[in-house]
Amino acid sequence: MADPALAVRVLSLSGPLLTRASVAQLAAELATAARGDAADDLRPLALDCAAIEGVTPDGLAALLELGARTAEAAPTRPLALTGLSRALTLTAIQAELPSRFAIYVDRDALARARDVSRESVCAP
Amino acid sequence: MRALIYELADQPGRGALEIAGLCLLVRQLEWLRDMGIEDVVVEVATDPSASERAALLLGPDPLTAKARVVPTAQPIGLEALAARAGLAEDEPFLALPANLLVRAQLPAFEGPTAHTVAPPPFGGDIPAARVVVRTRAHDVADEGALVPGWALAVNDVSTAHMLSCAVLGGQADGVLIHAAEVRPGIWLARGARVAEEATLVPPVLLGPEARVFAKARLGPNVVVGKRALVEREVVLSEVHVAPTTLVGEASRIRQAHVDAHGLTSLADGSRTEIDDPLLLSSTSYRGPAPLARLLAALLWLALGGLWLLVALCARLVGRRALRTLRFRNTTLHMGALGIALLDLVPALWDVVRGRRDLVGVAAESALEDAARAPRQEGTFAPPLRPGAIDVAPVLAPGASAATLRSMWRWYLENKSATLDRQLLAGRVRGGSALPPGAQSGP
Numbered sequence: 001m002a003d004p005a006l007a008v009r010v011l012s013l014s015g016p017l018l019t020r021a022s023v024a025q026l027a028a029e030l031a032t033a034a035r036g037d038a039a040d041d042l043r044p045l046a047l048d049c050a051a052i053e054g055v056t057p058d059g060l061a062a063l064l065e066l067g068a069r070t071a072e073a074a075p076t077r078p079l080a081l082t083g084l085s086r087a088l089t090l091t092a093i094q095a096e097l098p099s100r101f102a103i104y105v106d107r108d109a110l111a112r113a114r115d116v117s118r119e120s121v122c123a124p
Numbered sequence: 125m126r127a128l129i130y131e132l133a134d135q136p137g138r139g140a141l142e143i144a145g146l147c148l149l150v151r152q153l154e155w156l157r158d159m160g161i162e163d164v165v166v167e168v169a170t171d172p173s174a175s176e177r178a179a180l181l182l183g184p185d186p187l188t189a190k191a192r193v194v195p196t197a198q199p200i201g202l203e204a205l206a207a208r209a210g211l212a213e214d215e216p217f218l219a220l221p222a223n224l225l226v227r228a229q230l231p232a233f234e235g236p237t238a239h240t241v242a243p244p245p246f247g248g249d250i251p252a253a254r255v256v257v258r259t260r261a262h263d264v265a266d267e268g269a270l271v272p273g274w275a276l277a278v279n280d281v282s283t284a285h286m287l288s289c290a291v292l293g294g295q296a297d298g299v300l301i302h303a304a305e306v307r308p309g310i311w312l313a314r315g316a317r318v319a320e321e322a323t324l325v326p327p328v329l330l331g332p333e334a335r336v337f338a339k340a341r342l343g344p345n346v347v348v349g350k351r352a353l354v355e356r357e358v359v360l361s362e363v364h365v366a367p368t369t370l371v372g373e374a375s376r377i378r379q380a381h382v383d384a385h386g387l388t389s390l391a392d393g394s395r396t397e398i399d400d401p402l403l404l405s406s407t408s409y410r411g412p413a414p415l416a417r418l419l420a421a422l423l424w425l426a427l428g429g430l431w432l433l434v435a436l437c438a439r440l441v442g443r444r445a446l447r448t449l450r451f452r453n454t455t456l457h458m459g460a461l462g463i464a465l466l467d468l469v470p471a472l473w474d475v476v477r478g479r480r481d482l483v484g485v486a487a488e489s490a491l492e493d494a495a496r497a498p499r500q501e502g503t504f505a506p507p508l509r510p511g512a513i514d515v516a517p518v519l520a521p522g523a524s525a526a527t528l529r530s531m532w533r534w535y536l537e538n539k540s541a542t543l544d545r546q547l548l549a550g551r552v553r554g555g556s557a558l559p560p561g562a563q564s565g566p
Contacts, residue, residue, distance in 0.1 A: 020521075057547070060534065061520035064527040086182045089193050093178040095534040096170055099197040102208070105165070109210030 008044045008080065008110050015051030023062035030070070045070075046110050047101075050083030060095055067100025078102055082110045125233070125257075127161045127218040128206060131169040131199035138223035139166075140173035141284040142364070144291040144301050144347065145313060145331050148278055149177055151225055151299065153187050159230060161218065162190045165209040169196045175537050206260045213261045221277075224253055225287070227298035228273025233257045238268030241275035246290045253277060273298070281381040282390045285364045289345045292327035303329060313350075331367065353407050362390060368408040375403055399453040409509065411478035413541065420475035420482050420512065423468070431469040434461060446470050451491055454479050456510060458488055471512035483544040484511020485532055508536065518550035 011029060014022065030045070055063070070079045080102040084092060092103065104110045129152060132138065139149035149166070156164055168178050178195070181188045194208045202219055211217060216235055220226070228241045236258045243250035253275035256264050274297075278284050290296040292311065303313035309326020312318070316330035324336075325343030331350040336342060340358045348354060349367030357374040365371060366383035381388040384406035386397040398404045412420075435445035438461060447458045456474055459467025474480045485491065485508055494508040520531040535543070 057519050057531065057535070058521060061523045061527055061531050064520075064530055065523055068524065068527065086193075089195060090175075090178050090182045091534065093168055093170070093193075093195045094175050094537040096197075096530040098170055098195040099530075103195050104208045105192055105194060105210050109208055112210055112212060113204075113207030 008046050010046045010048050010082070010107060010110065012048040012050070013052055016053035018049075018052050018055040018059040018063065020056065020058040020062045023059055023066055027066055027069075030066075044077055044080060046080035046082050046104070046107075048083045048107060049081055049085075049088060050106075052088055053085065055088065055091060060091065064095060064097065064100055067097065071100055080104055080110060082107055125161055125216065125218065126163045126165060126209075126211065127156050127220055128202065128209065128211075129164060129166045129220045129222055130202050130205050131167045131196070131222050133199050133201070135223065135279060136169035136199055137171035137173045137177070138278060139177055141278050141281065142288070142347070142349065142366075143225065143278070143284055144288040144299060145329055145349070146302060147177070147180065148223070148225060148284070149180065150187065152220060152222075153191065154300070155226055155298075156218075156220070157187065164191045165194060165205070166191055167194050167196055167199065167205050167222070169199050203260055211260055214259050216257050216259050219256050219258055223277050223279055224255075224275055225278055225299075226253070226255060226273070226275040227296070228255070228271050228275060230255065230271055236262050236264045238264040238266055239271045240268050241271055241273055244274040244276050244287075244290065244296060246295045247276065247283075247286055250276060280393060281364065281388055282393065285345075285347070285362075285381065285390055288329070288347050288364065289327060292329055292345075292347075301329065303331075316348075325361075334365075351407055364390075368406050370405045370407050372401075372403040372405070401453055412475055412481045416482035417476055417478065420472045424472040424476060427466065427469050427472070431459075431461075431466045434463070434466055447488075449488060449491055451494075451510060456480060456491065468512060474510075475512050480510040480512055481544075482511060483513050483515060483548050484509055484539070485516070485535075486511050486514035487516055490516075490528075490532065508532070509539070513548065513551065515544075515547045515551065518547050 011026065013026060026047070067079055078101065081097070082104040083106055084103065092098065097103070104113060129139070129149070139147060141148045143151050153164060166181055168174050168181070178193060181191050181193050192209065194205060206217065216233070226241060230239055239255045241253045241255055243252055254268065255275065258264050276287060278287060287296060291299045291301060292309065301311055303311040306312050307326070309328065310324050311329040313330060313332040315333040318324065318330065318336045319338040321338040322336045323341045327345060328343045329347045330336065331348055331352065333351045334348045334353070336348070336354045337356045339356050340354050342354065342360045345362045346360050348365045349369065351368045352365045353370045354360070354365065355371060355373040358371050359376045362379040363377050364381045366381065369382055369384045371382060377387065379390045381390060382404065384404055386395060386404065388395050438445045444460045447460045449456045449458055456479060457470035459470050461467055471480065471486065475482050491510055515535060516528060519535055520528045523531065
């Protein structure tokens, strides 16, 4: 589901509930994407959460783990999140998701901000 | 025109400081609304008050209905924030630092421009502030013209309290007090109650549903936060009491910011932690629910005999059946038999005594960490509440210590009877065989 028009590769998460299983599926998709061509490997990756209305506790924990693994594997190319609803934004702050992901308000923001999308999101 | 409220690099969370009963962030949004700007992007950097600010911004208040929140791990700077908010390179926006309270009438602006706002007419030698309209591509370097009004950078509880007192004293134009002035200088918000025998010396502000008991003496310059409770014979002057703080009977406090865990001096900023619930505690948590205590008592009665028998046998072979853990101002009991069900028994006794919840964080290492950690640095915010039945195996199965810590934080923010029931059901279905004390902590 990567969008070739964007400098940032965006994967859309299927909703409405983010569960441990859906994060596992996403991790598999990311692993497949990482085996793509070399040019793709250099593009920042983002997850579009616009379809997500709720998240289960184990889904949230799995997302945190995924963010940590990605940040560890490629510290200069962290995953970004975009399209978070108001409820999901609150959950993200409560669970400290910003320490694992760069968060953008929407896909347009992601497209406009591609010049800054490589910044590190990890706390020092 | 959009406005961006951005965090300052070395001092995130200033927006949570209270100015005469409302936090600075709300005061900023009020001013922006008065200026006709409702499309506001707010950076919320991770710090102990981040959830509180986020809940306020993302809640049902019409003032924040159009506010958009950009969560960050740490302050990322204005340019990066504008990018994450989706502003075009040439789109003008008003840049407002999170610590700046402005009460000035800016002229209509079309493009990048700067304004100088004079310091307030109180508070001594304070530098003037700059308010800038800029774009992502174009910053404004000059000082700009002086506009009527005032602005003040609020960087600590001391400045916030000074400003609150100025507001109550009628010196700070343009800052509304959301309370009724029942006598000159005495302000009571909705639901605040004062005992007849209490004495209030103006200026004093009591927040919504705050209570002051008999023979207490408050003032001058006292602000009592929302749902705070001031017990009998308490004497407070030059004090800010944080929301949901209980100030214990006959306490005498002067020139300090008081919260449920201690005092911060308004004179020099020094912090004193107080672990005595008779002096200071929180009104928002009153121990486990009666039903949880009843359930714990029944379980304890059902398992207590068997535990005693096994504990005696363990004693005969030189093994300990019980450990104690000093947790803040109480002692918790931890089972040490290595049998999950029986190790629950001592913890159930703690629930019956009202010292921990039935469901919650029970990992010994996590409790030790929380007991050691300085609470002001927000290792666990809100403060960790220990439980008997550990939720970690269902909350973050197989997760790393860092993830588990984040999930505990989320859990404590969202703890409710419904969530606990769901997690308990998951725990029963999942059937983790590990005793509460054996889960890996942070």
